[in-house]
Amino acid sequence: MFEYAPAPESRSVVDLKPSYGLFIDGAFVDPTDGGSFKSINPASEEVLAEIAEAGAQDVERAVRAARTAYDKVWGPMPGRDRAKYLYRIARLIQERSRELAVLESLDNGKPIRESRDVDLPLVAAHFFYYAGWADKLEHAGFGPNPRPIGVAAQVIPWNFPLLMLAWKIAPALAAGNTVVLKPAETTPLTALLFAEICQQADLPAGVVNIVTGAGDTGRALVEHPGVDKVAFTGSTEVGRAIARSVAGTSKKLTLELGGKAANIVFDDAPIDQAVEGIVNGIFFNQGHVCCAGSRLLVQENVADRVLESLKRRMAQLRVGDPLDKNTDVGAINSAAQLERIRELSDAGSAEGAERWSPPCELPEQGFWFAPTIFTGVTQAHRIAREEIFGPVLSVLTFRTPAEAVEKANNTPYGLSAGIWTDKGSRILWMADRLRAGVVWANTFNKFDPTSPFGGYKESGYGREGGRHGLEGYLNV
Amino acid sequence: MSERVAVRKTYKLFIGGKFPRSESGRSYLVQSSNVSLASRKDARDAVVAARAAVKGWAGATAYNRGQILYRAAEMLEGRREQFVALGIPGDEVDAAVDRWVWYAGWADKLAQVYGGANPVAGPYFNISAPEPTGVVAVVAPERPALLGLVSVIAPAIVTGNTVVVAASPSEPLAAVTLAEVLATSDLPGGVVNILTGAITETAPALAAHMDVNAIDLTGVTDASLATELEVKAAENLKRVLRPAPAGHDWSGDPGVTRMTALLETKTVWHPKGV
Numbered sequence: 001m002f003e004y005a006p007a008p009e010s011r012s013v014v015d016l017k018p019s020y021g022l023f024i025d026g027a028f029v030d031p032t033d034g035g036s037f038k039s040i041n042p043a044s045e046e047v048l049a050e051i052a053e054a055g056a057q058d059v060e061r062a063v064r065a066a067r068t069a070y071d072k073v074w075g076p077m078p079g080r081d082r083a084k085y086l087y088r089i090a091r092l093i094q095e096r097s098r099e100l101a102v103l104e105s106l107d108n109g110k111p112i113r114e115s116r117d118v119d120l121p122l123v124a125a126h127f128f129y130y131a132g133w134a135d136k137l138e139h140a141g142f143g144p145n146p147r148p149i150g151v152a153a154q155v156i157p158w159n160f161p162l163l164m165l166a167w168k169i170a171p172a173l174a175a176g177n178t179v180v181l182k183p184a185e186t187t188p189l190t191a192l193l194f195a196e197i198c199q200q201a202d203l204p205a206g207v208v209n210i211v212t213g214a215g216d217t218g219r220a221l222v223e224h225p226g227v228d229k230v231a232f233t234g235s236t237e238v239g240r241a242i243a244r245s246v247a248g249t250s251k252k253l254t255l256e257l258g259g260k261a262a263n264i265v266f267d268d269a270p271i272d273q274a275v276e277g278i279v280n281g282i283f284f285n286q287g288h289v290c291c292a293g294s295r296l297l298v299q300e301n302v303a304d305r306v307l308e309s310l311k312r313r314m315a316q317l318r319v320g321d322p323l324d325k326n327t328d329v330g331a332i333n334s335a336a337q338l339e340r341i342r343e344l345s346d347a348g349s350a351e352g353a354e355r356w357s358p359p360c361e362l363p364e365q366g367f368w369f370a371p372t373i374f375t376g377v378t379q380a381h382r383i384a385r386e387e388i389f390g391p392v393l394s395v396l397t398f399r400t401p402a403e404a405v406e407k408a409n410n411t412p413y414g415l416s417a418g419i420w421t422d423k424g425s426r427i428l429w430m431a432d433r434l435r436a437g438v439v440w441a442n443t444f445n446k447f448d449p450t451s452p453f454g455g456y457k458e459s460g461y462g463r464e465g466g467r468h469g470l471e472g473y474l475n476v
Numbered sequence: 477m478s479e480r481v482a483v484r485k486t487y488k489l490f491i492g493g494k495f496p497r498s499e500s501g502r503s504y505l506v507q508s509s510n511v512s513l514a515s516r517k518d519a520r521d522a523v524v525a526a527r528a529a530v531k532g533w534a535g536a537t538a539y540n541r542g543q544i545l546y547r548a549a550e551m552l553e554g555r556r557e558q559f560v561a562l563g564i565p566g567d568e569v570d571a572a573v574d575r576w577v578w579y580a581g582w583a584d585k586l587a588q589v590y591g592g593a594n595p596v597a598g599p600y601f602n603i604s605a606p607e608p609t610g611v612v613a614v615v616a617p618e619r620p621a622l623l624g625l626v627s628v629i630a631p632a633i634v635t636g637n638t639v640v641v642a643a644s645p646s647e648p649l650a651a652v653t654l655a656e657v658l659a660t661s662d663l664p665g666g667v668v669n670i671l672t673g674a675i676t677e678t679a680p681a682l683a684a685h686m687d688v689n690a691i692d693l694t695g696v697t698d699a700s701l702a703t704e705l706e707v708k709a710a711e712n713l714k715r716v717l718r719p720a721p722a723g724h725d726w727s728g729d730p731g732v733t734r735m736t737a738l739l740e741t742k743t744v745w746h747p748k749g750v
Binding site: 125141143236239240243244247248250255257412427431436437438439440441442443446448450451452453454456457458460461463466467468471476 | 589590592594595596597598600602604609689699700702703706707709710711712713715718721731733736740741742743744745746747
């Protein structure tokens with residue numbers, strides 16, 4: 001590998017406070033019945049800040065603030081004016097994007113190149129996109145007078161903290177709802193900086209409330225009787241529990257859950273491009289991506305060639321300091337996640353698959369896992385069935401398009417899929433048959449605010465993004 | 477000259493295009509007839525039939541599905557007097573025929589109305605289109621026995637889903653007669669499967685079934701049963717249509733939501749380039 005001089009992004013742009021309160025009714029407040037926890041930098045295990053943990057009473061306060069804001073301010077406000085607040089927020093995000101990107105990389109462990117070039121531009125774009133919908137809802141195809149639902153409880157994961165916040169808050173506010181959002185306990189910091197941005201935008205108090213905490217806080221929030229809508233992104237297991245908990249209520253539910261996507265490479269695909277797509281599919285964001293292409297299905301007659309190229313390419317990946325602009329793969333988000341990746345990888349070896357990683361020096365401090373592939377994987381192996389949510393790729397082979405479809409769909413999940421081939425008719429034939437909400441053909445892991453995203457089967461229901469994304473926040 | 481003795485009809489289940497009795501051999505007396513009392517095993521058999529029919533029905537062209545459903549409306553119109561003889565008001569039969577025709581016409585329109593091109597910020601072709609979710613379990617409304625039934629079956633199947641319907645327990649004859657309509661409409665076997673009997677027996681089996689993709693609880697009037705079914709449905713994250721708390725108005729404009737609730741949106745990306 002070429003030697004590069006380190007090119008670290010400066011941390012000085014971020015002004016970290018020693019501790020953060022809850023953001024309720026437009027102000028940062030101390031929790032009344034909760035404790036606190038620490039958010040750490042997963043690349044160094046350094047404590048970044050002390051974070052308030054919201055208890056049931058705090059959740060109650062936040063929901064009440066959201067209700068009042070919905071009844072008195074945000075609900076009655078003309079869409080044209082809601083739009084202007086959302087445009088303001090979008091602009092503030094653009095203006096403060098470097099600060100947000102550095103903070104995201106510090107708290108999450110993702111490479112700065114990614115938070116700067118992917119996450120933040122998409123976050124701002126998402127607010128811009130939905131801002132424009134706020135005064136055009138009657139033209140969105142949901143009837144002449146679509147109404148908001150009320151107070152939305154939103155629980156988001158740690159893999160794209162600010163982007164998932166944008167996916168949740170932007171359409172909710174555009175449609176006229178108010179929100180109480182709980183960020184993940186390992187990545188609360190950018191959500192709290194977003195709260196400051198709401199203040200800076202003079203967003204009316206109570207329209208956005210941020211309650212930090214772990215599973216108990218999330219449960220108190222989604223089970224709160226004053227909530228009209230629940231939106232969750234995270235694991236299928238928690239999604240199931242939420243679906244059970246809202247049963248028998250009138251709460252509207254959308255879920256964006258796990259995945260085990262097949263990335264299918266045919267023998268006529270341009271191998272170099274396909275290899276780039278495979279690498280992007282599984283090693284982007286350390287594989288902490290629900291739609292990651294974690295199962296490579298490669299046509300048998302080109303499997304050796306593809307694997308050889310893939311290994312050569314993997315040896316070029318730079319794993320290390322997330323703030324270094326050269327870094328391709330950053331830190332695993334938490335000790336618990338690292339443990340899960342290790343456990344499943346060990347199961348892969350134990351079940352007979354062959355494990356390979358490039359020679360790769362990992363930092364001493366922090367949570368790290370080298371990019372890894374398993375070959376000789378069968379459909380019965382745990383690493384072919386369970387979501388690993390890490391930089392671990394399972395390689396399987398196929399002979400015919402029909403076999404590729406069969407294997408790709410052989411999973412309870414259905415979030416995404418990839419197809420690599422030069423033949424247009426085959427792309428469309430495959431795309432018709434893959435049971436997945438997003439199909440990337442000759443590309444992978446592309447996102448856009450106008451493009452609906454969400455799963456089939458146990459990957460959840462509802463769509464985020466595009467005109468479709470409004471539906472989950474309107475009374476239709 | 478003695479009066480002619482009528483040939484009576486046996487009312488049975490409708491599974492996979494055939495009319496079997498309940499595998500349990502049970503029946504119950506309702507509307508002066510012995511009607512099959514479907515078991516949990518019948519429900520599972522119906523799911524197998526519905527699943528087997530998905531590939532052909534979802535894979536049929538939208539035009540073809542529309543033609544077949546229109547044909548069903550023709551058959552329904554032709555049997556008007558049969559439904560009236562079962563006690564269904566003539567107006568309701570007319571409304572049911574009209575409702576069926578209305579939905580039939582949606583077959584080749586919904587993808588344009590509900591899908592479309594997405595203007596992404598990059599050199600990509602990007603398009604979203606609706607697809608059927610798969611096998612849908614439906615608890616039909618107790619009444620109106622025909623209009624309510626048609627209003628829940630047609631929106632589910634027009635987009636390519638297949639259904640297992642738990643018919644009105646107190647007025648099941650309209651459902652079995654509708655099955656005879658469907659059996660003579662070129663509708664492939666297994667697209668619509670109809671179970672008669674107790675909702676408390678069939679619906680929990682359907683709600684818990686891991687090969688059912690969605691459940692429509694419209695006909696569940698007992699709130700605690702509805703909750704129990706929704707909890708069961710969460711096991712494999714079925715799409716759930718809850719019963720309307722204030723009841724349903726079957727005479728008004730149905731709108732598209734009964735169709736769209738049972739659809740998945742698939743978005744396909746491809747780079748543009750030379």
